[in-house]
Amino acid sequence: MPVRRSNSSWIRFSRHWLAVAALLALEIAGCKSNSAAPKTETATPAAHSAATEPSAQPGISSAPTAVASAAPRPSGPITFTDVTAQAGIHFRHNNGGFGKKYLPETMGSGVCVIDYDNDGWPDILFVNGTDWPGHKTRRTTPALYHNNHDGTFTDVTKQAGLDVEMYGMGCAVGDYDNDGYDDIYITAIGGSHLFHNQGNGRFADVTAKAGVADSGFPASAVWFDYDHDGRLDLFVAHYVEWSAATDQFCTLDGTHKSYCTPERYKGESARLYRNLGNGRFEDVTKKAGLYDPTSKSLGVALVDLDQDGWLSLFVTNDTQPNKLWKNNRNGTFTEIGFAAGVAYNDAGKARAGMGTDAADYDGSGRQSLAIGNFTNESLSLYQNQGGGLFLDQAIPSGLAEPSARVLTFGVFFFDYDLDGLPDIFAANGHVADDISVLQPSLHYAEPPLLFRNRGGGKFENMSDRVGPAMREAMVARGATYLDYDNDGDLDIVVNVNNGPARLLRNDNGNQNDMLRMKLVGTKSNRDAIGARVTVTTASGAKMVQWVKTGSSYLSQSEFPLTFGLGKPAPGKTADVEIAWPSGRKESLGRVAANQFITVDEGKGIVSARPIDFSPNFER
Ligand SMILES: [Ca+2]
Ligand SMILES: [Ca+2]
Numbered sequence: 059m060p061v062r063r064s065n066s067s068w069i070r071f072s073r074h075w076l077a078v079a080a081l082l083a084l085e086i087a088g089c090k091s092n093s094a095a096p097k098t099e100t101a102t103p104a105a106h107s108a109a110t111e112p113s114a115q116p117g118i119s120s121a122p123t124a125v126a127s128a129a130p131r132p133s134g135p136i137t138f139t140d141v142t143a144q145a146g147i148h149f150r151h152n153n154g155g156f157g158k159k160y161l162p163e164t165m166g167s168g169v170c171v172i173d174y175d176n177d178g179w180p181d182i183l184f185v186n187g188t189d190w191p192g193h194k195t196r197r198t199t200p201a202l203y204h205n206n207h208d209g210t211f212t213d214v215t216k217q218a219g220l221d222v223e224m225y226g227m228g229c230a231v232g233d234y235d236n237d238g239y240d241d242i243y244i245t246a247i248g249g250s251h252l253f254h255n256q257g258n259g260r261f262a263d264v265t266a267k268a269g270v271a272d273s274g275f276p277a278s279a280v281w282f283d284y285d286h287d288g289r290l291d292l293f294v295a296h297y298v299e300w301s302a303a304t305d306q307f308c309t310l311d312g313t314h315k316s317y318c319t320p321e322r323y324k325g326e327s328a329r330l331y332r333n334l335g336n337g338r339f340e341d342v343t344k345k346a347g348l349y350d351p352t353s354k355s356l357g358v359a360l361v362d363l364d365q366d367g368w369l370s371l372f373v374t375n376d377t378q379p380n381k382l383w384k385n386n387r388n389g390t391f392t393e394i395g396f397a398a399g400v401a402y403n404d405a406g407k408a409r410a411g412m413g414t415d416a417a418d419y420d421g422s423g424r425q426s427l428a429i430g431n432f433t434n435e436s437l438s439l440y441q442n443q444g445g446g447l448f449l450d451q452a453i454p455s456g457l458a459e460p461s462a463r464v465l466t467f468g469v470f471f472f473d474y475d476l477d478g479l480p481d482i483f484a485a486n487g488h489v490a491d492d493i494s495v496l497q498p499s500l501h502y503a504e505p506p507l508l509f510r511n512r513g514g515g516k517f518e519n520m521s522d523r524v525g526p527a528m529r530e531a532m533v534a535r536g537a538t539y540l541d542y543d544n545d546g547d548l549d550i551v552v553n554v555n556n557g558p559a560r561l562l563r564n565d566n567g568n569q570n571d572m573l574r575m576k577l578v579g580t581k582s583n584r585d586a587i588g589a590r591v592t593v594t595t596a597s598g599a600k601m602v603q604w605v606k607t608g609s610s611y612l613s614q615s616e617f618p619l620t621f622g623l624g625k626p627a628p629g630k631t632a633d634v635e636i637a638w639p640s641g642r643k644e645s646l647g648r649v650a651a652n653q654f655i656t657v658d659e660g661k662g663i664v665s666a667r668p669i670d671f672s673p674n675f676e677r
């Protein structure tokens with residue numbers, strides 16, 4: 059049984075680290091200065107030879123730089139610190155609410171990580187709503203924050219050409235024209251937008267030419283190459299049929315209007331746009347078998363069901379069964395959610411599927427699914443049993459009880475303590491801003507949840523043990539991870555409905571070793587979306603991650619992959635195997651830990667830089 063096998067392998071893994079830790083403790087006692095110095099060696103000889111190719115990747119510094127800091131390795135408890143203000147982020151989401159309580163006002167917006175200028179530092183795009191027609195008091199737009207490499211950001215929205223008013227929902231980042239610069243799709247009520255990255259810090263709105271304006275009520279979107287022609291296609295989930303004119307009256311107290319749940323509205327079909335390669339897209343929703351007007355979709359996660367590189371779509375539906383669209387590898391999809399066991403809860407009831415993510419959290423090499431749901435529904439954790447079957451492990455894993463009283467939108471796997479086991483962050487906040495009137499135990503603003511993966515299929519609620527920022531209530535919607543300070547550990551950014559965004563810095567996560575990597579496709583799509591990367595440590599522990607878009611809620615995390623390698627040990631290396639979407643397999647033997655490497659398809663490591671554990675920012 060796969061559960062048992064993975065349990066024992068993780069136990070072996072944990073035992074190994076205990077042994078390593080014990081040895082290391084002895085070693086540190088003898089030679090403390092040695093072990094404290096960050097590793098500086100580059101990965102392989104290939105890193106040196108290929109690094110001299112000037113045009114390998116625009117903007118990426120080609121040669122490993124000297125270690126920027128000789129500061130000792132961080133230690134102490136891991137905390138998340140709210141650094142929003144000190145980072146210069148002043149984004150405030152506007153839901154346009156003026157008293158009518160239109161449905162979209164409570165759905166919030168997403169946040170995407172994009173390195174739009176290829177300088178190796180992740181930038182942040184916040185999606186925004188706007189005032190409703192006839193109730194206009196101010197102008198609000200999405201916001202692009204450029205990473206200044208010193209712990210701060212600059213709002214570059216205007217010069218980037220992104221100061222476009224729209225009722226924005228989600229975003230998806232992908233290089234649809236394979237020109238080396240990531241482009242942006244923003245889903246919006248009343249017309250979505252495709253922004254082409256011009257490569258000079260500016261974006262051009264190419265929506266009309268591309269034919270992806272969409273219509274209706276779009277939600278999360280993903281870029282992926284469903285037909286393996288090397289060009290990214292676009293899948294856009296849709297929520298319900300809604301307009302201001304058809305907005306329904308719902309009430310909690312029998313008198314005052316409240317935000318409705320989606321039962322009162324008809325669903326709306328998702329859409330698939332095939333990239334024709336000439337800057338235009340074709341709506342192939344029906345041709346691909348994806349037309350489904352019963353769904354009320356919010357989240358999308360890409361899933362490599364058979365580990366064959368062909369990406370399927372897992373789509374969460376609010377009060378409707380979730381859908382798992384299996385990629386038939388011939389341009390069509392077949393819906394298998396019910397047979398796979400991911401459509402309903404154990405009682406046969408459809409839950410309020412919001413955000414979702416897919417990851418190998420149990421060391422099985424297969425992607426399991428996490429889903430954010432309504433209050434009293436708990437998170438879902440559909441463990442992939444293999445053979446197309448999933449089993450909800452939310453209760454035995456320990457996720458169900460702490461998440462039962464909250465309403466989760468954004469949810470994602472990330473290894474915040476870099477021990478090699480993917481952990482879970484859940485961004486919460488109720489949909490009814492008046493919920494505490496009738497149900498005093500429930501609140502509109504709720505603290506997020508952080509679960510640490512203990513191995514053996516168990517998670518531990520760390521929310522109260524990682525500092526005050528994680529205990530602060532917010533009406534969280536979109537949420538993602540990124541390493542904004544390039545210190546090797548994963549930080550969190552949250553878009554708060556009708557409120558100020560939050561950037562939560564991970565402190566001391568990088569006391570463990572890690573390996574970070576960016577993949578660049580040549581035959582495959584340039585972002586390498588769909589690439590499967592297996593990292594094997596010297597002890598034989600295996601970790602598998604996929605390069606992906608979408609996931610969480612209306613949002614997208616950074617493209618680079620981060621593998622936690624556990625407690626520091628001198629000379630630590632890991633073997634890396636990459637299965638590119640083109641089918642090419644590539645192996646990188648004995649890559650040194652604590653580096654950020656860039657791998658070009660077919661060329662191996664083209665650049666490598668050591669991780670700076672204590673960047674010398676003003677803190
Ligand atoms: Ca591009
Ligand atoms: Ca394609």
Ligand SMILES: [Ca+2]
Pocket residue numbers: 472473474475476477478479480481510511622
């Ligand atoms: Ca972990």
Ligand SMILES: [Ca+2]
Pocket residue numbers: 540541542543544545546547548549564
């Ligand atoms: Ca970090």
